[in-house]
Amino acid sequence: MDIEIRSKIKSRPIRFYDEGISYLKQLEVKGRLIVIEGPDGSGRSTNIEMITSKLEADGHAVVTTGLKRSELIGPGILEAKRNLSLGDKTLALFYAADFADRLEHNIIPALRAGYVVLADRYIYTLMARSAVRGISKTWSHRLFGFAIKPDLAFYIDVKAEDLFHRIFQKYGFLDYYESGGDIGLADNLYTSFILYQNRMAGEFRQIKRKYGIIGINGEGSVSEVNADLQRRINDYLHSQT
Amino acid sequence: MEAKVVSRHSHAKSRGRLIVVEGIDGSGKSTQVHLLDKWLKSLGLRTFFTEWNSSEMVRGIISKGKRKDLLTPTTFSLLHATDFADRYERNIYPLIRAGYFVLADRYIYTAFARDVVRGCAESWVRKVYAFAVKPDVILYFRVPVEIAINRILEGRSKVKYYEAGMDLNLSNDPYESYRIFQGRIMEQYELMNRKDEFVVIDGTMDIEAQQAASRKMIMPLISGVAATTSGRSSNGYRNTQ
Numbered sequence: 001m002d003i004e005i006r007s008k009i010k011s012r013p014i015r016f017y018d019e020g021i022s023y024l025k026q027l028e029v030k031g032r033l034i035v036i037e038g039p040d041g042s043g044r045s046t047n048i049e050m051i052t053s054k055l056e057a058d059g060h061a062v063v064t065t066g067l068k069r070s071e072l073i074g075p076g077i078l079e080a081k082r083n084l085s086l087g088d089k090t091l092a093l094f095y096a097a098d099f100a101d102r103l104e105h106n107i108i109p110a111l112r113a114g115y116v117v118l119a120d121r122y123i124y125t126l127m128a129r130s131a132v133r134g135i136s137k138t139w140s141h142r143l144f145g146f147a148i149k150p151d152l153a154f155y156i157d158v159k160a161e162d163l164f165h166r167i168f169q170k171y172g173f174l175d176y177y178e179s180g181g182d183i184g185l186a187d188n189l190y191t192s193f194i195l196y197q198n199r200m201a202g203e204f205r206q207i208k209r210k211y212g213i214i215g216i217n218g219e220g221s222v223s224e225v226n227a228d229l230q231r232r233i234n235d236y237l238h239s240q241t
Numbered sequence: 242m243e244a245k246v247v248s249r250h251s252h253a254k255s256r257g258r259l260i261v262v263e264g265i266d267g268s269g270k271s272t273q274v275h276l277l278d279k280w281l282k283s284l285g286l287r288t289f290f291t292e293w294n295s296s297e298m299v300r301g302i303i304s305k306g307k308r309k310d311l312l313t314p315t316t317f318s319l320l321h322a323t324d325f326a327d328r329y330e331r332n333i334y335p336l337i338r339a340g341y342f343v344l345a346d347r348y349i350y351t352a353f354a355r356d357v358v359r360g361c362a363e364s365w366v367r368k369v370y371a372f373a374v375k376p377d378v379i380l381y382f383r384v385p386v387e388i389a390i391n392r393i394l395e396g397r398s399k400v401k402y403y404e405a406g407m408d409l410n411l412s413n414d415p416y417e418s419y420r421i422f423q424g425r426i427m428e429q430y431e432l433m434n435r436k437d438e439f440v441v442i443d444g445t446m447d448i449e450a451q452q453a454a455s456r457k458m459i460m461p462l463i464s465g466v467a468a469t470t471s472g473r474s475s476n477g478y479r480n481t482q
Contacts, residue, residue: 019364019365073302073316088330096319097316101313142371143369
């Protein structure tokens with residue numbers, strides 16, 4: 001099964017948004033890049049674990065990658081977020097540098113080696129966060145002109161009120177930045193969280209259309225949401241062989 | 242609101258001035274900008290001096306990346322853009338708006354030159370820096386590469402890895418690599434000189450003559466910018482020494 005599937009997947013030229021990375025333009029990749037987007041509490045990580053197990057059982061080699069994980073920059077970002085005097089463009093570029101590091105050191109090598117790369121969030125979250133903070137969408141789009149176009153991208157949609165309860169039940173508190181605490185939307189973190197998540201969802205509605213991201217209803221049970229994702233991923237992989 | 246293209250900032254809104262010095266290492270620009278700062282202060286003007294790659298927050302990450310040879314042309318570019326954005330959002334732009342003479346030892350043109358030589362697409366690099374206002378004057382200190390290199394290497398036992406452009410595999414010999422690298426950066430400056438309205442200062446003249454030529458270019462910018470009443474040199478932000 002393993003050999004059968006992978007031998008049928010052919011190498012193809014790397015596909016970038018916009019200009020791309022000029023010194024990598026000649027590369028061929030064999031693997032597939034699958035992106036799972038969605039707010040905290042939408043079940044991204046759980047689904048990624050389940051998808052990984054299923055794909056591995058089917059004989060695919062899988063690697064996962066997320067935001068804030070680059071060896072080079074990761075810890076710096078956490079430090080910088082605590083320093084609230086950081087400007088929005090500075091933070092946007094910081095995240096872009098972190099993403100670029102993971103793209104070149106993890107994602108691209110894995111794709112060249114034929115892995116299925118599961119990305120726990122991608123440039124779309126970074127674009128939405130910037131847009132909510134008033135940064136030009138045109139600028140963000142051009143900034144990420146070096147990113148690879150995923151083969152499949154999903155956005156798990158969950159209502160802000162439900163996200164709040166899920167996060168609160170799991171952790172007992174809200175993340176300041178993910179609640180838009182830095183923007184000053186409301187006098188309390190709950191209202192701020194709801195307003196912020198609704199704005200993010202609004203940005204994602206536009207981003208989904210612009211970048212061809214598939215919306216997934218994340219309100220159902222874990223197994224329902226996962227079955228939906230698995231079915232779409234299987235259909236895609238079979239259409240490729 | 243976000244500026245989408247590099248544009249000469251409106252003097253009605255931003256009452257200060259932005260003066261940029263550019264040139265290859267060893268062109269003498271830092272000496273000249275230091276003297277310009279002293280001169281403007283002696284005239285009772287508020288000044289602020291800023292130099293390339295000096296944001297505390299980003300510098301640690303860049304030096305860590307350099308130590309471990311982790312930087313690619315894209316991450317190198319984005320980290321320097323982060324450093325620039327931090328200084329831009331924190332100091333450069335607010336101080337121009339507040340009526341200061343902002344003196345920048347290297348500006349976006351340094352990024353355009355270095356990143357393009359390292360292999361980034363010029364159009365992409367320019368888009369990344371599109372939020373930066375265009376300077377009122379760009380003094381380009383032109384010096385033949387051999388002279389500049391001799392100034393830098395005089396009394397130094399070695400050139401650093403990235404400074405010498407060793408990441409570009411130009412030569413195994415750091416000195417030879419440095420020569421080729423600086424030559425290529427010079428080529429980029431010369432190309433920009435045609436389209437970015439540089440004012441060329443002959444960097445082979447003696448220091449006093451270069452300073453006189455530089456002041457002549459800045460003189461027209463002084464009218465209309467209010468001097469401090471006491472003419473004191475302290476600006477309350479940062480000592481430029």
